């Protein structure tokens with residue numbers, strides 16, 4: 731086996747390591763291995779492709795949300811290998827309308843996601859961008875937002891895009907388990923400020939389902 735000295739001496743980014751693994755073994759479904767939490771004591775009952783990609787059940791949920799609320803515009807942050815983007819696009823294809831804009835700031839990871847999307851039959855529903863969620867500019871009203879980028883920037887992403895999110899739309903924030911903490915705390919802080927209303931789904935890595943508080947005002 732050829733020794734890759736660069737990799738040996740430099741700590742490899744987790745994203746790149748998992749991408750190499752996918753290249754070697756393909757997309758394998760395995761039991762979820764995020765640790766048990768009080769709200770989700772049996773994570774092994776869920777499935778995952780890898781520890782970066784959202785749980786398979788969350789992917790199914792994403793697709794079902796898309797077919798349920800029929801968004802014109804979906805925005806996703808953090809494409810990784812493009813799997814969640816494709817499940818969202820499957821919902822859009824079933825609806826026969828809408829588009830998803832997804833961003834991935836790592837150029838190596840972006841190239842892999844791009845390749846996966848181009849090799850699918852769903853590319854026409856997807857606009858994949860090699861940019862940071864904190865810089866991305868989106869035109870129009872967002873009907874569905876899925877935040878799945880770097881955990882510490884999730885709060886900032888929602889604050890940034892909130893004015894463009896429809897009051898009747900949905901805000902989903904991944905990695906909101908009590909163990910991962912930060913996203914959960916961010917969502918509850920936004921709720922305490924009166925900006926959004928939050929439901930915490932007890933999945934292995936945790937999922938926030940939220941809506942702008944404005945959407946709950948009966949007089950609006």
Ligand SMILES: C[S@@+](CC[C@H](N)C(=O)[O-])C[C@H]1O[C@@H](n2cnc3c(N)ncnc32)[C@H](O)[C@@H]1O
Pocket residue numbers: 745782783784807808809810811812813814815833834835836839861862863864878879880883
């Ligand atoms: C958890 S993975 C996304 C998984 C993907 N949504 C899925 O379920 O298939 C997070 C990805 O976000 C990317 N990322 C992190 N911070 C970002 C940012 N500020 N803007 C865009 N991408 C970001 C990382 O490079 C990584 O590939």
